[in-house]
Amino acid sequence: MELYREGSRDAFEELFSRHHRRVIQFCYRMTGDRARAEEAAQEVFLRIARAAFTYRATAKFTTWMFTIARRTTLNFLRDEKETGEKVPLLDGPGGEDTPGSLQVEGPAELDPERMAWSAQLGEKFIEALQRLPETYRTAFVLNRGDGLSYEEVATVLGITVQAVKSRIFRAKEMLLGEISALLG
Amino acid sequence: MDCGDAKELLSACLDGEASAGDSRRVEEHLAGCAGCKAGERRMRALDVAIARTGTDVSPDFRERLFSRMEAEELLPKRRSLFAFSFRWAALPLAAAALGLFFLMSREAPRGPAAPGSAPQVAVIQPESPARAARETRAPEGTAVAGREELAAEEREIVAYLEILEDPASFEEPGGIDEMEMFLPDGKKQG
Numbered sequence: 001m002e003l004y005r006e007g008s009r010d011a012f013e014e015l016f017s018r019h020h021r022r023v024i025q026f027c028y029r030m031t032g033d034r035a036r037a038e039e040a041a042q043e044v045f046l047r048i049a050r051a052a053f054t055y056r057a058t059a060k061f062t063t064w065m066f067t068i069a070r071r072t073t074l075n076f077l078r079d080e081k082e083t084g085e086k087v088p089l090l091d092g093p094g095g096e097d098t099p100g101s102l103q104v105e106g107p108a109e110l111d112p113e114r115m116a117w118s119a120q121l122g123e124k125f126i127e128a129l130q131r132l133p134e135t136y137r138t139a140f141v142l143n144r145g146d147g148l149s150y151e152e153v154a155t156v157l158g159i160t161v162q163a164v165k166s167r168i169f170r171a172k173e174m175l176l177g178e179i180s181a182l183l184g
Numbered sequence: 185m186d187c188g189d190a191k192e193l194l195s196a197c198l199d200g201e202a203s204a205g206d207s208r209r210v211e212e213h214l215a216g217c218a219g220c221k222a223g224e225r226r227m228r229a230l231d232v233a234i235a236r237t238g239t240d241v242s243p244d245f246r247e248r249l250f251s252r253m254e255a256e257e258l259l260p261k262r263r264s265l266f267a268f269s270f271r272w273a274a275l276p277l278a279a280a281a282l283g284l285f286f287l288m289s290r291e292a293p294r295g296p297a298a299p300g301s302a303p304q305v306a307v308i309q310p311e312s313p314a315r316a317a318r319e320t321r322a323p324e325g326t327a328v329a330g331r332e333e334l335a336a337e338e339r340e341i342v343a344y345l346e347i348l349e350d351p352a353s354f355e356e357p358g359g360i361d362e363m364e365m366f367l368p369d370g371k372k373q374g
Binding site for chain 1: 191192195196199201226227229230231233234235236237238239240241242245246248249252253256258259260261
């Protein structure tokens with residue numbers, strides 16, 4: 001970012017080449033649509049470029065980048081909500097980070113070693129992700145999808161590590177309920 | 185530890201975020217709880233699921249983004265290779281051109297040619313007719329300096345041509361009459 005701020009095009013191209021796939025995947029998991037994901041990802045990089053002068057080297061770049069990516073996708077989802085499409089943005093039932101009531105048992109066939117993953121199942125999983133409350137979905141996607149630690153997720157979301165732990169657990173429980181239903 | 189606590193701790197264990205003590209307690213619980221052991225398998229399945237939800241990137245994604253950034257002046261435009269190389273090649277090219285001009289000016293005549301003086305051209309001295317005649321007498325196939333590739337008949341023609349081109353030969357008494365060459369053999373004079 002320092003080199004880019006000094007006017008280096010190569011620096012931005014390097015930054016883009018390192019991170020664009022992660023950003024696009026994050027946007028896809030958050031929006032559930034490939035075209036919208038690319039549109040959002042383009043906006044993410046534009047915002048990164050516009051905000052380059054606000055970046056402080058003390059912050060980890062990926063954390064800063066995903067903070068921008070999350071806000072950008074939220075804007076996309078809010079715009080869609082305003083146009084009438086059904087996008088869950090609120091926290092789940094029972095309030096913020098309250099554990100307990102969502103324990104859904106799934107079939108033992110979900111063993112990863114025996115699970116045959118099809119493209120159709122992938123689509124269904126993405127759809128199931130979209131039905132999660134945004135706060136759960138973001139925490140789960142950032143941690144399990146993009147490999148951020150609980151602490152990094154906490155920084156992106158501006159919450160505590162304990163809250164991240166709770167949200168990810170609840171996201172898993174809800175997803176298992178969805179996938180169990182899919183597998184019948 | 186009850187199953188509720190064990191599941192949340194299990195989630196953190198699978199994410200690599202639990203302490204060593206919590207991990208040990210979860211393992212102890214799983215050893216004696218078939219339900220939570222099944223829950224562990226299901227949670228691992230989620231990792232497989234999310235890892236397989238990637239999407240391809242459009243081939244023109246980068247171009248579209250960079251075009252937008254250039255339009256907003258967020259990205260310095262890359263200079264063309266021609267402009268870059270011309271800029272850096274201009275100085276050496278200019279030096280080379282100057283050096284070439286200097287060398288050429290040294291090779292050229294220092295002053296203007298004197299009026300009426302003949303231009304300097306390479307002068308090829310024609311061989312004497314006598315020598316040419318000797319050469320015509322050389323045996324066929326014999327290599328003669330400057331005539332190596334000529335057959336005897338060709339050498340004879342060359343010899344006559346050289347005689348014709350030599351004005352002095354016409355003034356010599358007993359020399360070959362210019363017109364005699366065109367007369368039949370029986371009508372030759374002298």
